Amino acid sequence: ASDDLAAQFDQIVADGARIEPRDWMPDGYRSTLIRQIAQHAHSEIIGMQPEGNWLTRAPSLRRKAILMAKVQDEAGHGLYLYSAAETLGADRADLTGKLIEGRQKYSSIFNYPTPTFADVGTIGWLVDGAAICNQVPLCRTSFGPYARAMIRVCKEESFHQRQGYELLTTMMRGTPAQRRMVQESVDRWWWPALMMFGPPDDSSPNTAQSMAWGIKRHTNDELRQRFVDMSVPQAEALGVTFPDPDLVWNAERGHHDFGEPDWSEFMEVVKGNGATNLERIAVRRAAHEDGAWVRDAATAFAAREQEDDR
Numbered sequence: 001a002s003d004d005l006a007a008q009f010d011q012i013v014a015d016g017a018r019i020e021p022r023d024w025m026p027d028g029y030r031s032t033l034i035r036q037i038a039q040h041a042h043s044e045i046i047g048m049q050p051e052g053n054w055l056t057r058a059p060s061l062r063r064k065a066i067l068m069a070k071v072q073d074e075a076g077h078g079l080y081l082y083s084a085a086e087t088l089g090a091d092r093a094d095l096t097g098k099l100i101e102g103r104q105k106y107s108s109i110f111n112y113p114t115p116t117f118a119d120v121g122t123i124g125w126l127v128d129g130a131a132i133c134n135q136v137p138l139c140r141t142s143f144g145p146y147a148r149a150m151i152r153v154c155k156e157e158s159f160h161q162r163q164g165y166e167l168l169t170t171m172m173r174g175t176p177a178q179r180r181m182v183q184e185s186v187d188r189w190w191w192p193a194l195m196m197f198g199p200p201d202d203s204s205p206n207t208a209q210s211m212a213w214g215i216k217r218h219t220n221d222e223l224r225q226r227f228v229d230m231s232v233p234q235a236e237a238l239g240v241t242f243p244d245p246d247l248v249w250n251a252e253r254g255h256h257d258f259g260e261p262d263w264s265e266f267m268e269v270v271k272g273n274g275a276t277n278l279e280r281i282a283v284r285r286a287a288h289e290d291g292a293w294v295r296d297a298a299t300a301f302a303a304r305e306q307e308d309d310r
């Protein structure tokens with residue numbers, strides 16, 4: 001019987017159809033999805049911090065309202081993704097524990113500081129732009145609940161990217177100091193944004209299997225290239241440059257050639273030695289501990305409700 005089930009699983013994946021929670025699936029398929037979805041969810045939740053840093057200091061009510069909506073969206077994206085992980089048998093409290101104890105990852109991009117307000121725009125434009133490049137293909141990932149969560153996330157992500165780009169166009173029409181602030185921010189975020197797509201394909205232990213299982217629809221390098229090609233005309237329209245002397249259009253390839261990200265920096269940041277790793281986890285730990293009384297109260301209330309129902 002298990003041969004039939006395995007054959008059925010392979011056929012569904014081969015047809016580009018969806019695997020649902022109750023379908024048989026290889027243990028490895030389940031565990032790599034829990035790994036990726038949990039880390040994706042952790043990224044959304046930690047990603048609230050860099051921008052949240054500007055909520056009380058936004059330069060206008062309009063910018064504050066937009067930023068509030070965006071940070072709130074990120075919390076919701078984390079919620080959808082933890083829920084998708086739960087359909088695979090993961091436990092949300094356990095996943096949060098793994099994040100706080102450094103036993104599960106979140107995206108390297110959120111370990112960089114946000115010293116100026118232009119960073120709010122650059123994160124929207126480049127970080128959410130990279131996230132869109134990565135998440136649109138995930139709308140077709142082979143695991144149903146993950147794909148469906150991505151459809152809602154992508155709709156909200158395009159608002160995130162547009163508001164960031166609009167913020168930067170406004171600043172670029174401002175004073176020379178504002179224009180310099182935008183360029184200085186872009187110089188800091190360009191290379192970390194390229195690292196969001198993961199290590200090069202030839203040093204990515206998970207890509208081959210994830211492609212075979214239809215979890216990934218493109219490799220890390222393919223999506224990174226797509227992001228570079230998409231961003232160059234946007235930078236030209238904005239009037240900023242990217243800090244890469246090797247970035248140039250290659251007519252033969254029909255793509256832009258670009259320099260090599262600093263993979264040693266990437267490994268250090270992923271290992272926890274980035275500029276703000278400790279702060280990000282400390283803030284997440286404090287929020288979790290400060291919220292314990294809410295969880296206890298909700299659990300006690302649910303237990304009493306059950307008593308009353310008996």
Ligand code: 3HC
Pocket residue numbers: 035036039040041043044047074105106107108109127128131134195196197198199203204205206207210220270
């Ligand atoms: N930051 C931290 N860790 C990273 C990373 C990054 N940018 N890129 C890769 N890694 C880790 C991987 O998790 C893996 O470690 P693990 O086996 O312990 O999990 C290791 O480095 C090797 O990388 P692989 O390429 O082999 O791993 P994957 O096949 O999982 O590919 C990925 C990495 C492309 C990030 C993939 O996991 C993925 O597409 N995840 C879903 C998208 C996601 O997580 N995006 C986060 C961006 S932030 C975001 O979307 C929020 C938005 O609102 C801005």
